[in-house]
Amino acid sequence: MIIQILLIGAVLVLMVFFLRNHGTTRTAAGVKIGFVLFILFGVLAVLWPDALTVVADFVGVGRGTDLLLYGLVVAFAFAMVNTYLRFKELELRHARLARAIAIQSAEPPALDHEGENVPTAS
Amino acid sequence: MSDYDDVWLIVPVYNEAQVICDVVQKARLTFPNIVCVDDGSRDASVSEIRKSGAHLVRHPVNLGQGASLQTGIEYARAQPGARFFVTFDADGQHRVEDVVRMIDRLRQEPLDILVGTRFHGDTSHIPWIKRVVLKTVVALSPRTRRMKLTDAHNGLRAFNKTVADDLDITINGMGHASEIMAIIDHKGWRVAEEKVTIIYTEYSMAKGQSLINGVNILFDSALRSSRR
Numbered sequence: 001m002i003i004q005i006l007l008i009g010a011v012l013v014l015m016v017f018f019l020r021n022h023g024t025t026r027t028a029a030g031v032k033i034g035f036v037l038f039i040l041f042g043v044l045a046v047l048w049p050d051a052l053t054v055v056a057d058f059v060g061v062g063r064g065t066d067l068l069l070y071g072l073v074v075a076f077a078f079a080m081v082n083t084y085l086r087f088k089e090l091e092l093r094h095a096r097l098a099r100a101i102a103i104q105s106a107e108p109p110a111l112d113h114e115g116e117n118v119p120t121a122s
Numbered sequence: 123m124s125d126y127d128d129v130w131l132i133v134p135v136y137n138e139a140q141v142i143c144d145v146v147q148k149a150r151l152t153f154p155n156i157v158c159v160d161d162g163s164r165d166a167s168v169s170e171i172r173k174s175g176a177h178l179v180r181h182p183v184n185l186g187q188g189a190s191l192q193t194g195i196e197y198a199r200a201q202p203g204a205r206f207f208v209t210f211d212a213d214g215q216h217r218v219e220d221v222v223r224m225i226d227r228l229r230q231e232p233l234d235i236l237v238g239t240r241f242h243g244d245t246s247h248i249p250w251i252k253r254v255v256l257k258t259v260v261a262l263s264p265r266t267r268r269m270k271l272t273d274a275h276n277g278l279r280a281f282n283k284t285v286a287d288d289l290d291i292t293i294n295g296m297g298h299a300s301e302i303m304a305i306i307d308h309k310g311w312r313v314a315e316e317k318v319t320i321i322y323t324e325y326s327m328a329k330g331q332s333l334i335n336g337v338n339i340l341f342d343s344a345l346r347s348s349r350r
Binding site: 091092094095098099101102103105106107108109110 | 157159172175176177178179180181182183185186189192193196197200292294
C-alpha cells in the first residue's frame with residue numbers, strides 16, 4: 001500500500017532531519033509552517049470530507065477519517081519529540097546556571113595556621 | 123607535600139552521609155586534593171564533607187551525576203597546579219591503589235585518559251546480572267568495541283588537563299558514561315583501560331544504579347548521538 005510507504009518514509013525522513021537540525025531558526029520556522037499546514041489540512045478535511053476520502057482512496061487507505069487519524073498520530077509524535085528536545089535544552093541551561101552558582105560559592109577545606117589542610121579527625 | 127599534589131579527585135555526592143567522610147579521609151591519605159560535589163543531598167552529606175577535609179561545591183538543586191562530574195571537573199581544572207583528574211565514586215566502591223596505578227601510568231605513557239575496567243582477569247566478584255548487562259551494553263556499542271574498551275560504564279577514570287579542559291558533559295543524568303565515551307571518540311583522545319577492582323558492599327549495591335535505568339541511558343544516548 002502506498003500509505004505505508006508514505007507514512008514510514010515521512011516519519012524516518014522527518015525524524016532524522018529534525019534531530020540533526022533541532023534548535024536552528026530554520027527548523028523552528030519549519031515546525032511552525034508544518035503546524036499551520038496541519039491545521040489547514042484539518043479544516044479542509046472538515047469542510048470537504050469527500051475530498052479527503054478521494055485522497056485516502058488514492059494512497060490506499062479505506063476512509064478519509066483513517067487518513068486523518070494517521071496524520072494525527074505522526075503529528076503527535078513530532079510534537080512529543082519537539083517537547084522532549086526542548087526540555088533537554090532547558091535542563092542543560094538550568095544545569096549550567098546551577099553550576100556557575102555552585103562554583104562561585106565553593107568552600108575550600110578549613111586551613112590551619114601552617115597552611116596545611118586540617119588533619120583529618122578519625 | 124605529597125607526590126600527588128597535582129592530582130584532583132572528583133567525587134559526586136548525593137545522599138551519602140553514611141560513608142562519604144570515611145571515603146574521603148581514606149583517599150586523602152594519598153591524594154590531598156579532593157573536591158566533593160554535593161548534588162542537593164537531603165541528608166547530612168554536606169556537614170560530613172566539611173568534616174572530611176575535601177573542597178565542597180554545592181549544587182543549589184539536584185541535577186544528576188553527569189552534571190555533578192562536570193561541575194567537579196570545572197572546579198578542579200581551575201585550581202593552580204592541577205594536572206591530573208580522577209572521577210571517583212562516593213560510595214566506597216573504588217580503591218585508592220587503583221587510582222595510584224592509573225596516575226603513575228598517565229605520567230609515564232603517552233595517554234590522555236584511562237578508564238577502569240572490571241573485566242580483565244577474575245570477574246567472579248561481580249554480581250552475575252551486572253556482568254551480563256554490562257557485557258551486553260559493550261557488545262551493543264560499536265564505538266566502545268572500536269576503542270577496544272570492555273567496560274564503558276566504569277565510574278573510575280583518570281585523565282590529564284587536555285581532557286579536563288575540553289570535556290563538556292551535557293547529559294545531566296546517568297547517560298553521561300556513554301557520552302564521555304562519545305566525546306573521547308570524537309576528540310580522538312588517546313585512551314586505554316586499567317584493570318580495577320570494584321568493591322561491591324551491601325551499601326554500594328543498594329546505592330548503585332538499578333539496571334532498569336539502562337532504558338533511560340539508551341534513550342538519551344540514541345537521541346544525543348543522532349544530534350552530534
